[in-house]
Amino acid sequence: MFLVGSFFLFAAFLITTCIFVIFSKNPVNSVLFLVLAFLNSTFLFILIGAEFVGIILAIVYIGAVAILFLFVVMMLDIQITTLMFNIKRYIPLALLFAGIILAEIVYLTVFKTSKDNLDTFIRSKNNTEQIGDVLYTEYFIDFQLSGIVLLLAMIGAIVLTHVYRPTIKRQNIESQNSTTAEDRVKLLKIKSGEGIKDD
Amino acid sequence: MTSLSFELTIGILKIFSFVVPVLVSVALLVYLERKVLGAVQLRKGPNVVGPFGILQSFADVLKLLTKENLLPSSSNKFLFIFAPMLTLILSLIAWAVIPISSTYVIANINIGILYLFAVSSFGVYGVIIAGWASNSKYPFLGALRSAAQMISYEVSIGFVIITVLICVGSLNLIDIVESQKNMWFAIPLLPMFVIFIISALAETNRLPFDLPEDEATLVAGFFTEYSSISFGLFFLAEYANMILMSSLTVILFLGGWYPPIDIFPLNVIPGIFWFVIKVFLILFVFLWVRATFPRYRYDQLMRLGWKIFLPFTLIWVVITSAFLFYFGLLPN
Numbered sequence: 446m447f448l449v450g451s452f453f454l455f456a457a458f459l460i461t462t463c464i465f466v467i468f469s470k471n472p473v474n475s476v477l478f479l480v481l482a483f484l485n486s487t488f489l490f491i492l493i494g495a496e497f498v499g500i501i502l503a504i505v506y507i508g509a510v511a512i513l514f515l516f517v518v519m520m521l522d523i524q525i526t527t528l529m530f531n532i533k534r535y536i537p538l539a540l541l542f543a544g545i546i547l548a549e550i551v552y553l554t555v556f557k558t559s560k561d562n563l564d565t566f567i568r569s570k571n572n573t574e575q576i577g578d579v580l581y582t583e584y585f586i587d588f589q590l591s592g593i594v595l596l597l598a599m600i601g602a603i604v605l606t607h608v609y610r611p612t613i614k615r616q617n618i619e620s621q622n623s624t625t626a627e628d629r630v631k632l633l634k635i636k637s638g639e640g641i642k643d644d
Numbered sequence: 645m646t647s648l649s650f651e652l653t654i655g656i657l658k659i660f661s662f663v664v665p666v667l668v669s670v671a672l673l674v675y676l677e678r679k680v681l682g683a684v685q686l687r688k689g690p691n692v693v694g695p696f697g698i699l700q701s702f703a704d705v706l707k708l709l710t711k712e713n714l715l716p717s718s719s720n721k722f723l724f725i726f727a728p729m730l731t732l733i734l735s736l737i738a739w740a741v742i743p744i745s746s747t748y749v750i751a752n753i754n755i756g757i758l759y760l761f762a763v764s765s766f767g768v769y770g771v772i773i774a775g776w777a778s779n780s781k782y783p784f785l786g787a788l789r790s791a792a793q794m795i796s797y798e799v800s801i802g803f804v805i806i807t808v809l810i811c812v813g814s815l816n817l818i819d820i821v822e823s824q825k826n827m828w829f830a831i832p833l834l835p836m837f838v839i840f841i842i843s844a845l846a847e848t849n850r851l852p853f854d855l856p857e858d859e860a861t862l863v864a865g866f867f868t869e870y871s872s873i874s875f876g877l878f879f880l881a882e883y884a885n886m887i888l889m890s891s892l893t894v895i896l897f898l899g900g901w902y903p904p905i906d907i908f909p910l911n912v913i914p915g916i917f918w919f920v921i922k923v924f925l926i927l928f929v930f931l932w933v934r935a936t937f938p939r940y941r942y943d944q945l946m947r948l949g950w951k952i953f954l955p956f957t958l959i960w961v962v963i964t965s966a967f968l969f970y971f972g973l974l975p976n
Contacts, residue, residue: 473776477723477773480769496753496754496755497755497758500755500758500759500762501758503762503766504758504761504762504765507762507765507766508761508762508765508766508768508798509765509795509798512768512769512772512791512795513795515772515776515791516772516788516791516792519772519776519784519787519788520788571754572754573754573755573815616943618947
């Protein structure tokens with residue numbers, strides 16, 4: 446009873462926050478509602494006993510991804526009216542993605558597994574240990590491939606943004622650290638009335 | 645039904661038994677910091693309110709409470725008020741999983757260390773929301789700096805935690821402490837211990853890494869616009885976070901509630917005493933560092949995080965796991 450009640454509570458919150466993500470006029474508010482949506486999905490994962498997946502979702506998406514979103518969105522100067530006007534253009538694409546995700550959910554829940562099978566799978570052992578058991582053995586190739594995909598994305602982003610400009614002055618940390626007082630300061634004895642001879 | 649309400653009462657009492665000592669020790673920590681800084685700089689420090697000035701922080705809190713809370717007219721009002729609350733809440737809810745002794749803990753959950761890591765990574769939201777909601781340039785720059793800084797140092801903190809977890813074989817905080825019964829992890833993992841303390845300084849925005857509130861360039865950083873008790877909440881949260889990171893250091897590296905050597909006069913002293921003593925020592929290191937080192941420049945901070953700590957911790961994760969695997973010391 447408690448489980449079902451909290452499921453509907455968090456699910457309702459999740460859907461509400463998702464709606465606010467789309468319809469908030471201020472993009473910063475959108476990102477903050479997105480954070481709430483991630484938090485609610487974390488709670489949902491914990492409710493079904495998948496505490497490891499839930500907390501990893503919180504660490505990765507709330508603790509890193511959404512902060513970077515917020516970081517970028519805060520610095521943008523977005524005209525709110527144009528943003529609202531353009532939203533209609535993206536509706537067909539959004540419907541397409543929604544259809545794909547819905548089809549995946551239906552495939553996974555209806556055809557792939559039966560329900561009590563999943564339940565015993567979850568309850569039989571510590572959630573974290575179970576993931577650890579299969580991640581590097583059964584799903585080794587998939588895991589490494591997804592890592593390589595992420596690496597490629599990162600390198601691509603760096604290549605796109607990191608343009609070498611010869612006019613920019615850069616610091617050479619090693620040479621800065623290896624300088625001593627003798628390189629920078631020289632003690633001279635100056636006779637009165639002669640000044641410094643530049644040599 | 646009575647058993648439920650009984651459990652609820654016990655739970656609430658347990659929560660108070662953690663939160664009240666934490667808040668009191670925040671006040672004492674502020675006093676201690678001013679005394680230590682005074683001693684380092686050959687001054688007396690606070691010495692007027694109460695015996696040896698020990699009530700100074702309580703007097704400061706009362707002063708903050710009686711002042712007017714100013715709301716900048718161009719700020720986002722809701723988020724402006726919400727940010728300090730969020731910061732304090734996050735620094736207090738982390739205490740739910742901290743084990744003071746082998747039995748004294750509010751919630752002994754399987755993924756305690758991940759919960760702590762998640763909560764400490766949420767801490768940046770308070771800062772970044774405060775900076776944005778103030779709608780003013782210095783708080784905004786402070787918020788941007790802190791967002792980048794805290795994310796950078798979380799990466800190396802994550803690798804340090806992974807090294808400890810490889811040696812323990814469990815994510816449960818009590819298991820982590822109990823596996824240090826014979827040897828504290830600070831000894832075999834000394835470099836990671838040092839890196840963890842330095843990253844903790846950066847994560848709690850303490851000197852020499854307090855660039856988010858760098859008064860020389862940013863007035864007061866992200867809380868420039870805050871006054872009265874909303875400033876007080878940020879202040880409380882910063883010190884509560886310091887105590888939290890120190891306890892995390894004690895749990896991960898200094899054997900939690902265990903005495904230094906397991907011999908007669910030491911092991912009859914209750915574990916909570918050892919825990920408090922160790923936390924106090926780490927906190928003293930925090931204050932000592934503040935009195936000793938000058939502030940880093942921002943590019944030096946980023947270089948230290950990404951170019952030195954990240955590769956070093958990554959290599960240590962590999963070395964530790966290879967060592968444990970080769971000598972058959974892996975847990976389980």
